[in-house]
Amino acid sequence: xxxxxxxxxxxxxxxxxxxxxxxxxxxxxxxxxxxxxxxxxxxxxxxxxxxxxxxxxxxxxxxxxxxxxxxxxxxxxxxxxxxxxxxxxxxxxxxxxxxxxxxxxxxxxxxxxxxxxxxxxxxxxxxxxxxxxxxxxxxxxxxxxxxxxxxxxxxxxxxxxxxxxxxxxxxxxxxxxxxxxxxxxxxxxxxxxxxxxxxxxxxxxxxxxxxxxxxxxxxxxxxxxxxxxxxxxxxxxxxxxxxxxxxxxxxxxxxxxxxxxxxxxxxxxxxxxxxxxxxxxxxxxxxxxxxxxxxxxxxxxxxxxxxxxxxxxxxxxxxxxxxxxxxxxxxxxxxxxxxxxxxxxxxxxxxxxxxxxxxxxxxxxxxxxxxxxxxxxxxxxxxxxxxxxxxxxxxxxxxxxxxxxxxxxxxxxxxxxxxxxxxxxxxxxxxxxxxxxxxxxxxxxxxxxxxxxxxxxxxxxxxxxxxxxxxxxxxxxxxxxxxxxxxxxxxxxxxxxxxxxxxxxxxxxxxxxxxxxxxxxxxxxxxxxxxxxxxxxxxxxxxxxxxxxxxxxxxxxxxxxxxxxxxxxxxxxxxxxxxxxxxxxxxxxxxxxxxxxxxxxxxxxxxxxxxxxxxxxxxxxxxxxxxxxxxxxxxxxxxxxxx
Numbered sequence: 001x002x003x004x005x006x007x008x009x010x011x012x013x014x015x016x017x018x019x020x021x022x023x024x025x026x027x028x029x030x031x032x033x034x035x036x037x038x039x040x041x042x043x044x045x046x047x048x049x050x051x052x053x054x055x056x057x058x059x060x061x062x063x064x065x066x067x068x069x070x071x072x073x074x075x076x077x078x079x080x081x082x083x084x085x086x087x088x089x090x091x092x093x094x095x096x097x098x099x100x101x102x103x104x105x106x107x108x109x110x111x112x113x114x115x116x117x118x119x120x121x122x123x124x125x126x127x128x129x130x131x132x133x134x135x136x137x138x139x140x141x142x143x144x145x146x147x148x149x150x151x152x153x154x155x156x157x158x159x160x161x162x163x164x165x166x167x168x169x170x171x172x173x174x175x176x177x178x179x180x181x182x183x184x185x186x187x188x189x190x191x192x193x194x195x196x197x198x199x200x201x202x203x204x205x206x207x208x209x210x211x212x213x214x215x216x217x218x219x220x221x222x223x224x225x226x227x228x229x230x231x232x233x234x235x236x237x238x239x240x241x242x243x244x245x246x247x248x249x250x251x252x253x254x255x256x257x258x259x260x261x262x263x264x265x266x267x268x269x270x271x272x273x274x275x276x277x278x279x280x281x282x283x284x285x286x287x288x289x290x291x292x293x294x295x296x297x298x299x300x301x302x303x304x305x306x307x308x309x310x311x312x313x314x315x316x317x318x319x320x321x322x323x324x325x326x327x328x329x330x331x332x333x334x335x336x337x338x339x340x341x342x343x344x345x346x347x348x349x350x351x352x353x354x355x356x357x358x359x360x361x362x363x364x365x366x367x368x369x370x371x372x373x374x375x376x377x378x379x380x381x382x383x384x385x386x387x388x389x390x391x392x393x394x395x396x397x398x399x400x401x402x403x404x405x406x407x408x409x410x411x412x413x414x415x416x417x418x419x420x421x422x423x424x425x426x427x428x429x430x431x432x433x434x435x436x437x438x439x440x441x442x443x444x445x446x447x448x449x450x451x452x453x454x455x456x457x458x459x460x461x462x463x464x465x466x467x468x469x470x471x472x473x474x475x476x477x478x479x480x481x482x483x484x485x486x487x488x489x490x491x492x493x494x495x496x497x498x499x500x501x502x503x504x505x506x507x508x509x510x511x512x513x514x515x516x517x518x519x520x521x522x523x524x525x526x527x528x529x530x531x532x533x534x535x536x537x538x539x540x541x542x543x544x545x546x547x548x549x550x551x552x553x554x555x556x557x558x559x560x561x562x563x564x565x566x567x568x569x570x571x572x573x574x575x576x577x578x579x580x581x582x583x584x585x586x587x588x589x590x591x592x593x594x595x596x597x598x599x600x601x602x603x604x605x606x607x608x609x610x611x612x613x614x615x616x617x618x619x620x621x622x623x624x625x626x627x628x629x630x631x632x633x634x635x636x637x638x639x640x641x642x643x
Contacts, residue, residue, distance in 0.1 A: 204276020444597025
């Protein structure tokens with residue numbers, strides 16, 4: 001008898017739970033959807049590991065937005081001025097490192113250690129007093145920036161974010177001590193750095209031992225300095241927090257008037273009084289500057305403005321004392337290219353001009369035996385053809401593009417490749433500049449390495465200012481920005497009036513010739529150096545050649561910021577159509593190829609200046625909204641040095 005399968009006799013699943021069969025339309029829809037999905041997968045998964053580029057192209061458009069990744073830290077550019085930061089910056093030619101013939105390799109940016117000052121703008125004060133205090137804050141920021149620091153203004157908001165602020169609130173103490181605690185709490189919130197009163201200013205040479213130590217940014221001990229009270233302190237975050245905790249737990253907190261007295265000598269170290277720091281506190285003003293002290297009692301706003309003028313004059317006096325050998329205007333090939341030095345001459349004369357001061361013969365408080373500025377015995381201005389790295393001599397170097405110098409030396413606008421190769425020596429600017437220090441035998445690669453060290457290494461970079469002729473001297477002489485220069489020197493430049501009519505070329509060239517014929521320009525130089533200065537007609541011709549070279553190099557004169565525009569733009573004009581522009585560009589390229597070391601030097605100086613300006617402007621934009629972040633417009637320079 002056959003055996004029956006009992007399971008086969010049971011009703012099936014679909015029989016027990018009957019379901020409606022899908023219609024043909026639904027089947028077609030499902031089939032179409034599946035086909036689309038297969039196509040999408042085929043296109044989006046062409047490789048098992050999609051590349052970053054492919055992934056970026058197929059991001060879900062409905063997903064959340066994302067920030068763009070930051071630019072690499074070792075590569076930066078400002079418009080068309082490109083530079084790379086790296087330790088190979090002393091290679092003779094940057095394109096051997098970067099494979100970019102227009103980029104320059106610069107040394108890694110120096111880390112600026114922060115220096116903090118506490119200021120409470122919310123206190124009830126007259127608007128005139130606030131304006132005067134903001135002017136003093138600007139002076140403080142500018143002076144410390146020029147010495148290699150990053151000045152930051154702190155306020156109550158930073159102090160309130162310190163974890164110790166709640167403990168501070170429940171303690172009873174004197175009002176003056178409470179204000180001092182707020183400074184320390186704000187400092188502790190920020191961490192390792194320097195805390196300064198905004199009337200404490202650097203008043204010494206850049207290579208002073210204390211300033212050099214503070215620039216390192218490493219402070220093993222919490223330190224204050226004799227006779228300065230709480231005017232200047234340095235330390236790391238841990239030591240600051242330990243000192244604050246010790247002070248808050250002190251049994252003498254209620255009756256003490258000084259925070260330093262609440263901290264033991266093991267926690268707070270005391271160093272001797274520094275030589276390069278000036279503190280304009282009330283006791284110093286009453287002792288050394290009685291007229292300023294008296295004016296503060298009569299009208300605080302007027303007294304603060306007088307104090308700002310006094311401090312500015314002392315900062316410039318410190319510059320004159322540091323560089324007592326004079327100012328050197330580097331002028332190689334003087335007789336052929338003197339016209340490009342006008343900006344340097346104007347700047348040098350401004351630097352040696354005695355500033356206005358409420359107490360003209362006064363000295364900084366840290367240097368009571370200084371030599372006051374005298375208009376009858378101004379600092380000498382020298383005009384050597386070579387560069388000398390001397391600690392007591394400040395150098396202003398203006399470097400022309402090789403094409404510009406070729407026009408000057410050939411005294412013609414019509415350069416040719418044959419003329420360049422047959423009649424011009426290689427790298428004439430660099431050879432002339434380094435001839436005395438390096439001798440006549442070395443070639444361009446060795447000279448460019450020495451030159452880069454002079455421009456960008458410490459401490460020689462603090463003793464010089466390097467300008468690109470085509471950027472910093474334009475047809476109306478207005479590209480040099482006094483505010484940029486003031487941040488470089490650390491003080492507001494005094495007015496140096498020049499009465500030139502921009503529409504009168506004869507008067508303009510005559511004034512340039514007069515400036516260079518001034519005997520003090522050639523003081524302390526060889527007796528025959530002043531004899532090879534060109535006459536008025538020659539200077540006018542040099543101006544023509546310079547205008548032509550600028551048009552070939554195509555610098556943007558509207559922006560007046562010295563931005564390199566490249567060589568791709570078409571020019572039009574008499575005798576300069578598209579073919580003429582191409583010919584000029586080829587000549588320029590031939591000049592650059594023939595003078596490789598001079599071209600490298602020009603690009604290096606251009607990139608060095610552009611990076612410095614970019615760094616300062618970015619920092620200034622960050623600090624603009626805080627107290628002291630505003631900047632007043634310079635006066636006295638008129639159209640010549642106006643932004």
